Amino acid sequence: MAAIHPFLVDRVWTQGQVERWSLPMPVEALEVRGYVGLTYFRQPVPVRFYVHESLRHLPLTALRHLAGVAELRLRLGVPPDPEVWRVSLKQVHPIDEPDGVWLTPRGPVAVEYDAGGYSRNRIKAKGEAFALRFVSQVWGAPIPQRVRTLEGLLPPSARAVLAPWN
Numbered sequence: 001m002a003a004i005h006p007f008l009v010d011r012v013w014t015q016g017q018v019e020r021w022s023l024p025m026p027v028e029a030l031e032v033r034g035y036v037g038l039t040y041f042r043q044p045v046p047v048r049f050y051v052h053e054s055l056r057h058l059p060l061t062a063l064r065h066l067a068g069v070a071e072l073r074l075r076l077g078v079p080p081d082p083e084v085w086r087v088s089l090k091q092v093h094p095i096d097e098p099d100g101v102w103l104t105p106r107g108p109v110a111v112e113y114d115a116g117g118y119s120r121n122r123i124k125a126k127g128e129a130f131a132l133r134f135v136s137q138v139w140g141a142p143i144p145q146r147v148r149t150l151e152g153l154l155p156p157s158a159r160a161v162l163a164p165w166n
Contacts, residue, residue, distance in 0.1 A: 006080030010070035010087070011055055012063050015048040016166045021074050028052060036060040038142050038166055039116035047166060055089065061115075062091050067165035068113035069099050072140035075163050078102055087111075095122070096129035098137070107135035113163070114141050120153055127154040142166070 007013065007026045018025060032051050035044035040061075049063045058066075069087055078085050087100040100111035110130035114123065130137040139154065140163035141147045150160040 004080065004082065007050070007052065009080040009082055009085055010066070010073065011052040011089070012066035013050045013070055014067050014166055015050070017067065017071060017074070018050065025050065030056050032056065032060075032063065034060045036064050038164065039146065041116055042143075045166070058091070061117075064115055064165060065099070065113055068115060068140055068142060068163060069111065071163040071165045072111060072113060072138065072161060073100075073102075075140070075161055076102070076138065085111075095125050096133060098126075098130060098134075101134075102138070104135070110134040110137040112137065112139045114139060114146060114150065115165075116141075116143075116146055120149075123150060123153045127158055131155045131157065 005026050006023065007029060013023055017023060029050040030053050032049040034047060036047050037044050049067065051063060073085055084103050085100065098110035098112045102109040102111050112126060136157060138159045138161060139150050140161050141150055142164040144162055147160045147162050154160065
């Protein structure tokens with residue numbers, strides 16, 4: 001089986017990710033520029049996204065979220081293999097549905113990214129729901145303060161990872 005291009009697994013990268021991780025830019029990538037904050041409550045900054053053409057219609061906040069999930073994959077060292085790493089492209093998920101699933105030898109791990117938009121109650125509810133359905137859960141956040149918030153709200157078995165998408 002031919003190797004899949006990592007971009008086709010993540011579908012959204014930022015210029016910062018491409019440079020930081022030396023990611024190979026595919027010809028399918030469309031450039032989308034705009035202003036968006038590192039989190040929901042931070043001052044918007046200029047950002048260059050590289051987006052799969054099927055996602056060009058998404059708002060910048062959705063692109064930020066998907067870039068955050070991609071950053072989480074990269075930081076965890078998960079290969080860009082759709083048999084191992086699956087990302088949901090929905091903009092809104094039910095409480096018990098994560099942004100993605102990491103299929104490990106131990107079983108499926110819930111993957112969630114929070115750029116500061118989730119309420120404390122939603123974080124707790126999602127963490128509890130994931131604990132019932134998955135062998136583990138890993139959350140990413142773009143700033144250390146948000147990682148600490150997640151650590152204080154999630155079940156002890158959950159892991160929170162600093163994963164700035166920019």
